[in-house]
Amino acid sequence: MQDTVTLGRPDDFHLHFRDGAAMASVVPFTARQFGRALVMPNLKPPVTTVAMAADYRDRILRSVPLDTPFSPLMALYLTDGTTVEEVARVADSDFVHAFKYYPAGATTNSESGVTSLSKIYPVLEVMQRLGVVLCIHGEVTDPTTDVFDREALFVEGSLQQIARDFPVLKMVVEHITTKEAADFVVASGANVAATITPQHLLYNRTSIFTGGIRPHFYCLPILKRETHRQALLKTATSGSAKFFLGTDSAPHAKNSKEACCGAAGCFTSHAALELYADAFDSVGALDKLDDFASRFGAEFYGLPRNAGRLTLKRESWTPPDEYSFGGETIVPLTVGRSLSWKLL
Ligand code: DOR
Numbered sequence: 391m392q393d394t395v396t397l398g399r400p401d402d403f404h405l406h407f408r409d410g411a412a413m414a415s416v417v418p419f420t421a422r423q424f425g426r427a428l429v430m431p432n433l434k435p436p437v438t439t440v441a442m443a444a445d446y447r448d449r450i451l452r453s454v455p456l457d458t459p460f461s462p463l464m465a466l467y468l469t470d471g472t473t474v475e476e477v478a479r480v481a482d483s484d485f486v487h488a489f490k491y492y493p494a495g496a497t498t499n500s501e502s503g504v505t506s507l508s509k510i511y512p513v514l515e516v517m518q519r520l521g522v523v524l525c526i527h528g529e530v531t532d533p534t535t536d537v538f539d540r541e542a543l544f545v546e547g548s549l550q551q552i553a554r555d556f557p558v559l560k561m562v563v564e565h566i567t568t569k570e571a572a573d574f575v576v577a578s579g580a581n582v583a584a585t586i587t588p589q590h591l592l593y594n595r596t597s598i599f600t601g602g603i604r605p606h607f608y609c610l611p612i613l614k615r616e617t618h619r620q621a622l623l624k625t626a627t628s629g630s631a632k633f634f635l636g637t638d639s640a641p642h643a644k645n646s647k648e649a650c651c652g653a654a655g656c657f658t659s660h661a662a663l664e665l666y667a668d669a670f671d672s673v674g675a676l677d678k679l680d681d682f683a684s685r686f687g688a689e690f691y692g693l694p695r696n697a698g699r700l701t702l703k704r705e706s707w708t709p710p711d712e713y714s715f716g717g718e719t720i721v722p723l724t725v726g727r728s729l730s731w732k733l734l
């Protein structure tokens with residue numbers, strides 16, 4: 391039995407850091423494991439310009455522990471009002487690497503998102519021409535649509551439409567949760583990729599309701615049925631360069647998760663690689679983890695691979711049930727359970 395696994399220093403291509411004191415609490419977890427992370431722009435107010443991203447990046451860097459070789463990669467929040475000039479500024483920037491498309495109302499802090507696809511056609515045209523990456527939260531927003539169907543319907547509608555009308559646009563379908571999304575990416579050209587979170591590889595929708603309601607399993611897109619989890623696990627471990635690591639670690643204070651209307655988001659950055667190692671190990675595919683975590687994402691974004699290596703050891707351990715989060719606390723996805731892999 392394999393007892394260690396060594397990886398190139400990995401990248402997290404989808405992450406929420408928040409801001410202020412809360413951010414200062416979570417940045418060190420990511421900096422300990424990853425060389426870079428693509429930081430989501432859904433702050434209040436959202437990060438909509440290269441100038442705002444420069445300020446946010448400086449604030450993040452002040453939270454990175456000394457001697458940690460961690461570099462934040464920034465993404466801008468796409469709105470109905472995003473200008474073609476801003477797209478050109480992103481193309482010229484060496485620290486903004488993508489736009490994030492939130493359909494308005496799809497998830498946390500998406501109120502300023504895109505209200506209709508036709509409104510962003512002029513900027514998509516320029517992104518396609520200049521090679522700027524579009525990261526997509528792929529869910530329809532009609533509140534009457536069953537929450538478990540929202541991703542598949544987005545794939546069938548908006549995503550097919552974007553792919554047809556912008557055939558060489560570089561896009562990343564973020565945090566895919568369904569077989570439909572995985573099949574769409576496989577069937578597309580090399581300009582289309584996807585990130586996969588640890589929770590969608592490890593858990594299914596029944597996990598949310600095991601023995602009672604478990605708010606720390608609630609994220610958007612929501613966990614799906616077991617057949618989808620199996621399809622994602624197969625895809626993530628297939629060796630296809632179109633699928634890479636993006637945790638979507640999305641910290642919320644304990645009292646806003648454990649509430650009558652709990653916030654969406656799973657906090658995983660305290661043990662991100664360990665969670666992925668458990669998932670890959672469950673199907674005997676630890677040999678596929680290095681490319682998924684450290685190579686394919688960097689290649690898609692046209693970045694060099696990070697220097698340095700990390701080793702995980704097979705060792706059972708239980709992460710704390712809570713961590714501090716600014717003046718509050720945060721409960722991780724792993725609450726009440728042990729992991730089988732540990733970062734050395
Ligand atoms: O569960 C989620 N939480 N999904 C998202 O898309 C946003 C995120 C957040 O920012 O909390």
Ligand code: ZN
Nearest residue numbers: 404430638640
């Ligand atoms: Zn996210």
